[in-house]
Amino acid sequence: MIEKFYDVIVVGAGPAGTTAARFAAEQGVSVLILEKDRDIGYPVRCGEAVSKDGIEPFIKPDSKWIASTINSFVLISPDGTEVKINFNRTGYILERRIFDYELGKLAAKAGAHILTKAYVYDLLREDGKITGVKFEHNGEKKEVKGKIIIGADGVESRIGRFAGIKTHIKISDMECCVQFTVSNINVDASTCYFYFGENYAPGGYLWIFPKGNNSANVGLGIGGDKAKIKSPISYINNFLENKFPNVPKLTMISGGVPCSLTLSEIVKENVLLVGDAARQVNPLSGGGITSGMIGGSIAGELAGKAIKENNFKLLMDYPKIWHSRVGRRHEMYYKVKNAIYNFRDETLNSIAHSAIKIPESERTLLSIFKIALLDKPSLLFEFAKIFFY
C-alpha cells in the first residue's frame, strides 16, 4: 500500500538507494523506494567483487550472498607475465541478486515502503519547487509527493538531469562493460584475475572473479573512446574463444561504469544524488558498491535529520561530508587512472617484469608501484603528472 505523501522518496533500489532509504527511515521519517525493474537485485549489472571491510559497516556478512572468499590477486600483463599479490584483507565475490534483496529487506525493516516496476519519468513541481515525482506503474501514470528526493538511479542518472544537474559523462570516463557468468571453468576459487593490455581491454581491464563450483564472472570494461573503435563484446568473445573455448555461458550482461570524478553538484534544492548516479564509483578500480553505500548512508541520514529538524539547510552538508570521507580519495584515484589509461603494452610488461622480482611475501600494489618507478625512470615522468599538475 503506497501513500500519497512521503518525507523522502528514493528512486532506484540498488545498494546506494536501499542504504539511503534505510538510513533515512531509521531517523523515523516516512520513506518510499521506487524501482523501475520488477525485482530488486535483478538484472545484476556488476562484477560483484567487494572487500569485507567495505561492506561490514552496512550488513553482516552472510554465506547466502557470498559466492566466494578472495585472498589473492593475479595481475596478468599483455605478454602473459603473472604477478601474484596476496591480498592482506578479505575480499568477497557476491551474489548480487541475493545481496541487493537483503539490503532491500533491511530498508523495509527500518520502515521504508517499496514499489517495483515503477518508472520515474519526471519530477513533480509546484510553484517552481520540486514536490515529488511522476512515475508509471503497470502502464498507469501516477504521482507521489515527497519533501526530499534521492536519485539513486544508477549510471543513467536522470533524476539529476530532471533537477537541472548536468549528469552525462564524457565517453572516455565511461567504462563500457560486458560480462559472462560461465561454468566449467578451472580457476582458483580464492583468486581474482586481472588482464591488462591492448588485446584484452584497452583503457580498462578484463577480470575473472570466481564464484565457486567452477563458475566465474568473466568480464571486461574498456573506455568509451576505445569502444568506439572495437566493441567490448568482440573483445570478450575473442578472449573466451582463445582461453576458455566451450565454457557454458550462464548469463550475459552489459553495463556502464562511470569512472569519473564525483559530480560537482550532488545536491540541488531538495534533490540528492547517491551511488553511480552521483558518480561515486572508485574511478580507478570501477568498484562502486561500498562507496555507493557510503554516499547513500550520508545522504539518507541527512535527509532524515533535515525532515525531523525541519532544517533543509542540513542537506547542503552532503558534498562536504562525502568529500572528506571518500570523494577526496577518488580525486587521487582519478588522476592515477588518467595517467595509466593510455599505458602501452611495453610499459605494462616492463612493470610486470619488475614486479615478479619482488619476493611474493613483500609484494603489494604499493611495492609494485615503487619498484616500477625505480626500474623504469621514464615512468616517473608519467606518474609525476599524477601528483604535480
Add this chain to the structure above:
Amino acid sequence: MLLIEIKPDKCDFCGVCVGVCPEDAIELKEATIKISEELCTNCAKCVWCCPIEVLVFRKDKIQQLKASTFK
C-alpha cells in the same frame, strides 16, 4: 532525422547510452528503449559506447538527410 538505429531485440537495457547522451534523448524502461527524434543530435556517443552493438549509426542515411535538409 534520426541517423541512429536501435536493434531492440539485441538490447540488454543497461543504460550506458543514457549515461553518455548529452541531450537526454534516450528513454529506457525495464525492457523498452526509444530515442527521441526531436532531442537527438546524431552525435553517436551512444553508438560508440554501447557494449554489445545494439545501436548503429546509419551512414547510408546521411545523403537522405542532406537531401531532406536542403529541399
